[in-house]
Amino acid sequence: MVVQKVADASSFRTSELDTRDSISLATPPGFRHLLGTPAPSQRFRAFGIDPLESPSHDAKLRGLMYRLSRRMDAVIKWPPQARSAEYWENPFIPSGYTYLLQFIAHDLVHSAIPLSVAGGLGRGTTNARRTPLRLETLYGSGPVGSPHIYALDAPSDDRRTKLRLGRMRWKERQPATGCPFRDIARTQAENVTGIDRSIAGVRVALTEALVADPRNDDHAVMSQLTALLALLHNGLVDVIRGREDNAGPNGRFGAAYKRFLCARGALTAIYHSIIRNDLMRRVIHPAIYASYSGPAPHFIDRLASADGLAIGDWEIPFEFSHGAFRFGHAMVRPEYQINDLSLHDLNNTLEKSSINDPANMPLDETWMVQWSRFFEINGSTPNFSRRIGPHFSDGLGNDQIFPAFDETERVGLLYRDLLGAGLAGMWSVDALIAEIGARRPNFIAMSRLLADRAYRVNQLREWLVSAPTYGALTDEDIETLSNDPPLPFFILFEAMQQMEGLQLGLLGSIIVSEVIFGALASVSPPAGGGSLADRLDLVSREFYLTNVLQGIPDISNMAQLVEFTTEIAELQQAVPAFL
Template structure:
């Protein structure tokens, strides 16, 4: 039985840092640079100095990022939409559910112990603990044995666990009742050795612990609801598989449960990959870049770079270390381009038919911040047609992508100051982390991509014409002198060498015919290389050559069963289709509060 139990754990690679690789490149485990390691002349600089190599320059860099973040506090003057009922700052092409799907994907790619903006340097504390990319480790953890607290018991008298835990919601101003549906993530109280008890004596027990694989998936109410959505789908797929199992099979033992879990997990992973490829990326990327990477003839310039330009790749020992170290995310992605999702966050959300909540309240609604008001009550249970366009619904739209963040992301309780500048908020952290990470400069990155894929750069005047780019940046930086107090020297250094996350937002804002409605070419290239590269590298082997989701699911089923137990799962390529299928297999069409 013990051997069978060990087999029930998900195969997750070890997370021991490879010190030789980190020492040779000055890079914490799990990270690398995009394309190749930039040389000294190619790195971002502030006032001509590389902050990653000059700690004595830190105070000046922090002050500059502080002033830039304050310049970015000025509201953007977006052009109006044809539909006057849509606010200028709203993006009708991207419903707001995709904002949080991006966050979920980010959690599935990167998991660091401490943000770089807090540590101030790249070291072991900023290592990326993810060793596989886009395999739903953020949802499943290390499987029912490695992460048993994430899974519900199948029966009262053995160790089988195939379904993810969920928790009951409660009705507002009431305690949890047995009839309340399982619509929240699972939460629990815990003994505390320090003697601190956040419960309200005689009234309500504090549910301080979220029983999920990745604690960041309880960063706020919408994130925990999205996690519950994926858990509901997995649990429904477990039931689908069970019903399709051969009638003669013995399905009441650990081995059968193991197969059932793996089949459902693989099915959900294939659905997840299809949605990232066909729905999420299609919405956020520049159309021409998406077409280049989503088609059958794509090639990866990042992959080519590792054979031609990085000396480490000509060293077999280093190559072997890199292979054993597993997934490595480019810093230019994690600390640069993929921060764009923060600009998409709305100032408030219509959660369901019962309530609209502002962003600050949404961010505070977690087990860590508000344990005595957990589980979520009915005013926080998401109606998904408010977040994805389902059967013609009018969802909350995301904010247009540009150099501005909603005020709630400056909440000093959620994002307190990390240094002597006393600057609170997520924006300053994004800029500071990028400035300290030794990233490629925007200009050098453009030049390097132009060598490898000149058509990408030539299609954008902002990228191809440096004097034009600098003048546009200079004009914008100087246009709101009452915000930030940027000096002439500040403006010149930022216009000539902008921090990458800032430039990605600026580039999106500058898109002709679609200002702020999708990423520009540079942001799209970095995101495409990482996301589509991860999808290709980590595709389920049995489904790698499938031409459709149905073919992939049939191949997955064939690994475990003589018949296709997944034949009733429809083609799912969009989030609205995922939500509708979850409602169907979970019996949620008539749910109260409404699910669809």
């Protein structure tokens, strides 16, 4: 795809700081820059060279990101903590939130190919998401546009209101009791070209995951989270059906779509409540959370919550998608206690999908997530996420899932994150701090790491030289990285230095808050306007004369969502255990 040249960009698309450089305005559709497009002098540089202006230096950029990724292989020596946990664990963020973050990322960004693999802007890197945080990653284009992900409620084809689920598989003999519909829906591809991956005479390969977004089958925990939300949607459909008037035979078609839209609206309102009141409270610096979580936050990014944008106008900043929001990768654990009986390492977890292991699909009982292992529910001790810092679990270097794609032969997700940031033409850390400081000086003043450049450079330099056996960084590498660190690396470094890895630091929190709270503020009715009960009442009265959603509890965290799903899906006695 040809890079879009936006020479006539409006004030919403172009920074007043620079309108002369056409290269700085070249962004793929669906993306933009935070705080306006940076001038060439404000963009990230490697060895003093702007990667956008000097493609001939591509090899030097790749080599630098390769060596930095190797330096980040060194285990972080975290300070001890009071709560009972491993030194690298974050007892304040159970590991289920790691995958809620991944789900949200899928709901905000959907590109045909990663920027790091594409090697440059505009080569299939368009962001297809233009309606942020509307659960498009779960619902696709609805029963008409994405019928393969919806189940028929009746013999006729006019009542697709529920999301498909699939039977789980029993490793051994199926017990007399149990809850078989616990996996996402999967099927085989028959009578089509391609290689048959079935095990002849043993098992059919279920190569096709019937989900709106194939990334929601990236691994076992992700597909289980998708199934959880599908179970909640389906339960809401049943609640609504039980309270609606009998429409008669001529009204069934319309009734089905009212029911679907009402259930989708209700789940979206619950989703927004959890993002606002639970997830962001856990990961964002407390002072920044307090500034953005109220009903009328003051955004410094003009497009953060632009009201009245038509569908197709919303765009996500590279500084979020390829910068700050990559922090979730550092939270991934090396292993997971999936349920009371099953402990799986990360490599095994990542390989459990219809693409990678179709002959062993659907998931069996050893992969059925017991949600009290992923969220704190009724006093449970869940798997905790990793502390946030410049280090990833070894499993994210899996060469089958994240193979090498360039001359560095570096496998893994970490190198991809760093290289993608280097190719995106993002603000440099220094320029971004200066621009935020000009707009909200009180934010920058709260952090010496941000306010004092000499101190920041020295702290980065000290860390880079502190593990000389990792990365083989040269003196030139250390100087360029200290003075101009790639944004995703700095966000992790800041969280480590400023918050001991328990939350994001100030800069990371500002970027994430501008985008997430901005997207919530753009939702109609406003996400900050009233309680969840008020939102649900508004949703219901769009379609019904009475509030068919009355009685749904005030769900403001993931534990409450799981408990409510357990109730309305009648999973209290599920085998394997759901809760």
